[in-house]
Amino acid sequence: MNISGKSDVTCEILSSLVDFSAEWLYWRTPEGQILYVSPAGSAITGYSIEELSAFPEMCITIIHPDDLERWVNHIHEADFMGEPKPIEFRIITKQGKTIWISHNCRPIYDKDGVFLGISGSNRDITERKLTEDRLRHLSTHDDLTGLFNRAYFETELERLGGGRQFPVSVVMLDVDGLKEVNDKHGHATGDILLQKTAKVLMEVFRAEDVVARVGGDEFAILLTHADNRLVDELLQRIIHSQETVNCSDSECPLSLSLGAATVQNGEKLKDALKLADQRMYQDKFNKKHRLA
DSSP states (O other): OBOTTOOHHHHHHHHHHHHTOSSEEEEEOTTSOEEEEOHHHHHHHSOOHHHHTSTTHHHHHHBOGGGHHHHHHHHHHHHHSSSOOOEEEEEEOTTSOEEEEEEEEEEEEOTTOOEEEEEEEEEEOHHHHHHHHHHHHHHHBOTTTOSBOHHHHHHHHHHHHTSSOOSEEEEEEEETTHHHHHHHHOHHHHHHHHHHHHHHHHHHSOTTSEEEEOSSSEEEEEEETOOHHHHHHHHHHHHHHHHHHHHHOOSSOOOEEEEEEEEOTTSOHHHHHHHHHHHHHHHHHHHHHHHO
16 A cells, blocks of 8 residues: 555545544554554553554453464564455453454555555454354254254264264153143243253263254264263163152153164264164153053
């Protein structure tokens, strides 16, 4: 960018424009002195213009520690390698809030090609980042229960089936009588049962296990390095947790049918899924038979 030949009037107009910009703009000399910081900088960060003019000390203070190295590399690229690509990083405001910034800068030269400094802009993109995170979460999670969804489960099923974390176990689970609950008490009550089920599963299974809602009333869990003995213990914990839930809320009791299977290295994980599903429906059949 070349700034030579601008009239005083033009400079005044440009100054007014940048002062009212929603972006945090700045001008830095080749020696590192900040000659200008727009008012938006103070509005975004909570720091005064004078505080923001301390370079690089203030940047080191406010940039999130996990992003600082990337920012340092970006500044080095701007100073010595020409116009760098835009960068996104987090800063910590004076109030202690973490926000996301989109940063862009370019070298400024006079008409003779002499380097005058760096012109930069910082834009608050926190809302965009939060939206992206929500969309990313929704793409892999069930909205009602907060568990993983079927698409994510199937992706992990393929990955683990070709991996080396054997033995791998599959647990299938069905909420008994959900349709009847929906018909008699309404879908809101049925949703509560599904949420209770999700809570039980999150309490029982490990953080690294893939716990998913794979259908209207069906849930599935993938467990790595989990043999038959461990899975049997977890199934008993599910039953115990289910009983605990029903003791505190007996008006609409939770009833779960369970099935599980385990594969070793060389066996197909999808076969275990089918077997676990069969055992779950056998458990459901046995319950109905006992009631009859």
